[in-house]
Every structure is written in structure tokens, then in C-alpha cells.
Amino acid sequence: MKLGIQINEGPYQHQASDTAYLFTKAALEKGHEIFRVFFYHDGVNNGTRLTTPPQDDRNIVARWSELAEKYNLDLVICVAAAQRRGIVDPDEKKRHGKDADNIAPGFRISGLGQLIEAGIQCDRLVVFGD
Amino acid sequence: MKLGIQINEGPYQHQASDTAYLFTKAALEKGHEIFRVFFYHDGVNNGTRLTTPPQDDRNIVARWSELAEKYNLDLVICVAAAQRRGIVDPDEKKRHGKDADNIAPGFRISGLGQLIEAGIQCDRLVVFGD
Amino acid sequence: MLHTVNKSPFERNTLETCLQHAKDGSTILLIEDGVYAATEGTRFSDTIKKAMETKTVCALLPDLKARGMHEKVIEGIKLVDYAGFVDLVEQNERVQAWL
Amino acid sequence: MLHTVNKSPFERNTLETCLQHAKDGSTILLIEDGVYAATEGTRFSDTIKKAMETKTVCALLPDLKARGMHEKVIEGIKLVDYAGFVDLVEQNERVQAWL
Amino acid sequence: MSEEMMEEGGVVKKFMYVNRKAPIGSIYALESLEVVLIGAAFEQDVCMVFLDDGIYQIVKGMDTNDVEMKNFSPTYRALEMYDVERLYVSKEAMEERGLTTDDLVVDVEVMDASQIADLMEEQDVILSF
Amino acid sequence: MSEEMMEEGGVVKKFMYVNRKAPIGSIYALESLEVVLIGAAFEQDVCMVFLDDGIYQIVKGMDTNDVEMKNFSPTYRALEMYDVERLYVSKEAMEERGLTTDDLVVDVEVMDASQIADLMEEQDVILSF
Numbered sequence: 001m002k003l004g005i006q007i008n009e010g011p012y013q014h015q016a017s018d019t020a021y022l023f024t025k026a027a028l029e030k031g032h033e034i035f036r037v038f039f040y041h042d043g044v045n046n047g048t049r050l051t052t053p054p055q056d057d058r059n060i061v062a063r064w065s066e067l068a069e070k071y072n073l074d075l076v077i078c079v080a081a082a083q084r085r086g087i088v089d090p091d092e093k094k095r096h097g098k099d100a101d102n103i104a105p106g107f108r109i110s111g112l113g114q115l116i117e118a119g120i121q122c123d124r125l126v127v128f129g130d
Numbered sequence: 131m132k133l134g135i136q137i138n139e140g141p142y143q144h145q146a147s148d149t150a151y152l153f154t155k156a157a158l159e160k161g162h163e164i165f166r167v168f169f170y171h172d173g174v175n176n177g178t179r180l181t182t183p184p185q186d187d188r189n190i191v192a193r194w195s196e197l198a199e200k201y202n203l204d205l206v207i208c209v210a211a212a213q214r215r216g217i218v219d220p221d222e223k224k225r226h227g228k229d230a231d232n233i234a235p236g237f238r239i240s241g242l243g244q245l246i247e248a249g250i251q252c253d254r255l256v257v258f259g260d
Numbered sequence: 261m262l263h264t265v266n267k268s269p270f271e272r273n274t275l276e277t278c279l280q281h282a283k284d285g286s287t288i289l290l291i292e293d294g295v296y297a298a299t300e301g302t303r304f305s306d307t308i309k310k311a312m313e314t315k316t317v318c319a320l321l322p323d324l325k326a327r328g329m330h331e332k333v334i335e336g337i338k339l340v341d342y343a344g345f346v347d348l349v350e351q352n353e354r355v356q357a358w359l
Numbered sequence: 360m361l362h363t364v365n366k367s368p369f370e371r372n373t374l375e376t377c378l379q380h381a382k383d384g385s386t387i388l389l390i391e392d393g394v395y396a397a398t399e400g401t402r403f404s405d406t407i408k409k410a411m412e413t414k415t416v417c418a419l420l421p422d423l424k425a426r427g428m429h430e431k432v433i434e435g436i437k438l439v440d441y442a443g444f445v446d447l448v449e450q451n452e453r454v455q456a457w458l
Numbered sequence: 459m460s461e462e463m464m465e466e467g468g469v470v471k472k473f474m475y476v477n478r479k480a481p482i483g484s485i486y487a488l489e490s491l492e493v494v495l496i497g498a499a500f501e502q503d504v505c506m507v508f509l510d511d512g513i514y515q516i517v518k519g520m521d522t523n524d525v526e527m528k529n530f531s532p533t534y535r536a537l538e539m540y541d542v543e544r545l546y547v548s549k550e551a552m553e554e555r556g557l558t559t560d561d562l563v564v565d566v567e568v569m570d571a572s573q574i575a576d577l578m579e580e581q582d583v584i585l586s587f
Numbered sequence: 588m589s590e591e592m593m594e595e596g597g598v599v600k601k602f603m604y605v606n607r608k609a610p611i612g613s614i615y616a617l618e619s620l621e622v623v624l625i626g627a628a629f630e631q632d633v634c635m636v637f638l639d640d641g642i643y644q645i646v647k648g649m650d651t652n653d654v655e656m657k658n659f660s661p662t663y664r665a666l667e668m669y670d671v672e673r674l675y676v677s678k679e680a681m682e683e684r685g686l687t688t689d690d691l692v693v694d695v696e697v698m699d700a701s702q703i704a705d706l707m708e709e710q711d712v713i714l715s716f
Contacts, residue, residue: 010215013172015612023445045140080184083183100232102232113499113500119471146266186528246629256357271480271511282704300556303555326524327481369639370609398685425656453583458587
């Protein structure tokens, strides 16, 4: 089956990103296709490479990046939500005159249309949030 | 009276930071002393300079920075919470080998002891969260 | 003692727990989504009216207005702005935020 | 149809609203803090047992174990892991997440 | 809408947006509305459902000046121009909050839980906020 | 503890940590515990109260392997070494969850709501999580 995943909360504060990750990994291991993972609301905060979690805990951002690389996942951060919360890629950095970007490897910033498209293209859309 | 403020949620997702800001401003305008504003949990996300909220909406990060400058406020971001969520100042950048920092003007990163100290030193500690 | 409640009573158990632990004579300030508890004609209106017999109930007017609820407030609830919120914190020796 | 519930029934009204809107024959999967509803001897145990008469109730075992609740599960609740969660999504034509 | 099942260039699916959270206190209402507006360009078969505290999103008379936030309440009235015309509210949610349709900024259809449950079963995609 | 009101180098205040949220599903429990541990170094008069779903923070048998999180449950047993010895749980919260003190990883005192209310009124600082 072709799956779309929506994540509404940032890393650590709520379990949503953890559950979404373990669900996505299980789906991939079963041979399902992940069409897209869409990060919305505080979910965009999963896409910053500036985190340094304690060494004895999971690294939520890094394992999304690794999963994306291994399975060629499309990890999309909503641009409007990202602007409110300070998640920036090189394009956004230039566009808004910022002096730094913080997007993690394997993530890209795009519009809400990408979520609607996932709804249209996928057999199922599964939402994780608070 | 001498006040300590604790903020547990990030900008925009929850109203906590808005309420804390308007409360803090009102207290300052009444002549009270704000000993410290302590950002904990997702509250640390109030301290990134990389946000670009819509022009017709309030800029939560910028107005904290402005309030800090006007009243010489002590805005403290919890270091442990910040590491989990990717809020980085130049020291943290160096310490963890990051390639960028994102802390906003007027904020500083420090330890949880600063919260306890606020509890000890202040007449009242007021907590805002979800 | 001042208790703040910032959650809708319909969504969470916060108000209920606050009322369980707020002593007679204490003050309860409804803020943010907590102000829905201050409105007339809801499933929780009687709960608040009962609490008002032994406690002072206040609500943050800016939050009521933001939600279009300022004309539905239960009579006797004291409305305050942010400056009034500061005054309540000053008048009470401690504050418990029921998050 | 698959309904997921990720909130504690003690804290929020999520489970209650889900049960109100889940038709007979549908499947309810309790995840995250929602798994507390799957445990025996609580104020909500009877609510779940009643729901089980007309619906299939499942719970995510990793979440039960993480909370130390895996030995308190109500008999008849189907326990699944993340792979089982994926199967439930596949077996049902649509998913509603009660957040 | 089954006669429109195949549009030029693609499928038309039934999308339902489920709103259960109060506005202002959190951003879910506002950002959900942003999805609906963007989604309108895709010409899908869309409806919105307001359950629980979600019905507070569409009450009249919101004035956000004193909380210094943008007031997005008028945007709900613009939904019609985006061809988002089917708005449903929960009868039970209205009743326990003492609200009537006169309190709302938009025209809605009131449905009880079993009607909403039926409607939900007809959807292809459900987005929850 | 009034005989200790003035410690060498500073004031001793009564601190209460109020825990009302379930663990794992959100980080409040873990980060609250981090405050208590750091706070211990300040030698204040500390107590912790577990209300509502907060009592789930201290139940036995938590195994977080399959959710791939760090298990911080054993840390509660270390609180004693930090001189955090007064832990109170809500009688009402225990009862509606069908829990007894045998289900908990630490020794606690069970109090009803009116006792907890009294205790709360004695505090100088209340930190809520």
C-alpha cells in the first residue's frame, strides 16, 4: 500500500514523532511504499540539524535523516509552519535575509499542497499529533 | 514585587508564550521587577532568531527580544531542553561542533539552577504552559 | 492562594482537579481556553456557580473577547485584564498553575 | 474503519468522542497515552468493555510496556506491535486519528 | 458528487477536515484553515466537521486585539468563495456548550454523532486537527 | 523544618513539584524530574506531589525498549539519595486508576484532595508540570 504520514508535533515534547517514526519504519520493512512524510504545526521542528540530545537517548532528528537516506524518503516540512517556528533551508535563508539555516539532511521545505497531494495519491493518510 | 516567569511551550503552537509576554509587560509597566524569564521544555523554541512569521501577525520572538532590551530582562533558555530541541548559542555551537547557531538577541542559555534560583529569589513564580 | 486554569473544561480534567484542590477562600483565575468555563448555559456553568459560593472566580477579559465569549459571562465572575492578573498574583502569596 | 486514540481518558475527552463517532464493526486502536484506557480496574474499564461488544479494540503493546501497563490489560483486547499497527491501517479503508 | 469522480488531470477524492480544538489557545484551528484554503485549489470533494471545542472556532464576535493576535475568524466566511460549502457541526457539542447556529459566523448543518459517523465512513481522506 | 529556615548562605524555601501528566506520551515527567535533581543541590525544603495521570510516572515495570526511549523510571528510586524524601500521591487519582502503593516504584504517602490542598497552601514556590 502507498502511505502518507502527517506529523503535527516536534521532537521529544510529545510522542507523536516517535510513534510516526516507528510506524513508518515498520511499514517500510513490510514492503509498503511511503509516498511522503509531511511535517506540520510544531512537527516542523523535527527537521533541525542543531539538536544534541543526551547520548543515552534516541536522536529523533538523526534517525529521520537516516531513514530518509536508506529508503529514499520524501520528508517535507511545511513552509508556512516553518517560517513561524524558525526552520530554514538555504533558499529560505536567502529569501528572508537570515544569517543561518538549520535544516537537517534529507528534509526539504515546501508548501501545504504537498500534504493535499499526499492525500490524493496515497491509499491511506495517517496523522500523528497531540 | 519581584517576579519569576516560567514558559513551557514554544511560540505560536500554544498561547502560553503570548500570555506570559502580555503578563510580563503588564507587570513591568506597573513597576514590578522581573527577576528572570525561564524558558523550559518547548519554551526554549521562543529563543530562535530564525522565525519569519506572517507580516500581519505578531512576531513572538522579536517582541521578547525588544522587551528584554527595553527593560534589561534576563531571558534564560534551559541548556538541556535546548540541546534536545536545537536552540544553540555560539558557545553551544562550538561545544557540540555545530555549523550554525540560532539564538535570538537578548536570550542566553544556562542551566536549570537558574530556575531554582528564581524560585528562591522571587516573591512569586508564575508558570505558563500547556 | 491563586489558582490559574488555562484549559477548556470540555477537553481536559484540569478545572475539575483545580476545584478539588482549591480551598475555600482561594481565588481561581480562568485564562486562555480556561475562559470557556466562565460562560453561561454550558454543561459546566453550574460547576462554576457552585465554586463561586466559596471561592472567588475571575476570568481574563482579553481571552474572553478573543474567543467571542465576553457577552456570555456568568454574572458575578470578576473580569480582569493583564494588569489585573498581575494584581491577583501580588495579592496572593502563592500561585499554582493547573496546566 | 480504523480509529486511533492517543490520549489518556482521564486527562481528555478524546476516547469519549471517538466512541461516540465509531460505528459498530469499526476498529479502535489505543496508542501512546491512550493505552491507559486498555487497563483493568480503572474508572474507564467498563466503558471499554462495553465498546468491545460492538467494536474491535486493540492496543499498542510497545506503549503498554513502556508504561508498565502490559500486565494489566483487559482480557479480549488485541495487542499489536508497530507492524500490527501497519496491518490495521492496511485492512481498513480509512483512518481517523482522534488527537 | 460521484459524477465528478474523474476530473481533468486527476482523481477527485472525498476529503474531510475534522476540527476538535478551541481556537486562540492553540494554533491548530488557524493552521487547519490554511490547509483547507490551499487544498481548495486541488478541486477535491471537501467538507469540514466541527466537533467538541472545534465549534468554538466559528463563533461570532471574536476580537483578538487585546491578545495581540491576528483575527482569522473572518476567513471562515470566505470559505464559500473557495467552494468549501459543506460545514457540519456536532449537535451534542453545540448543546453542551449552550450554543445555537445563531452564534456562528457561517451557515452550517447540524448533525448528531451517528450522522457524523456515517459521513466519516464515506470519506477517502480524513485530516485531523 | 522551620528551625532550618535560614541556611548557611541563603534562604530555605518550601518547594513543591506538582506532576499531573502521564510519562512517555510527553516529556513533562522526565524534564520535571531533571528540575528536581538539579534543585536538590540548592538544599531547599522539597516535596513532590503526583496527581491525576502524574501517578503513572511512578508505576513499576516500565520497559521502554520497544518505543526506543530511555527508561528514566529507575531515577525515581534515586531521589532519596538526593534528600528528596517527601513524595505524596493523590488518593482519588490512585482509586480511579485502580492502583495501590504496591504498584509504585517508590515509597509514597497517600493523601486525599483536602490534605494536598492544605499542603499546597504551606508552600513558598509551586512548580507545575
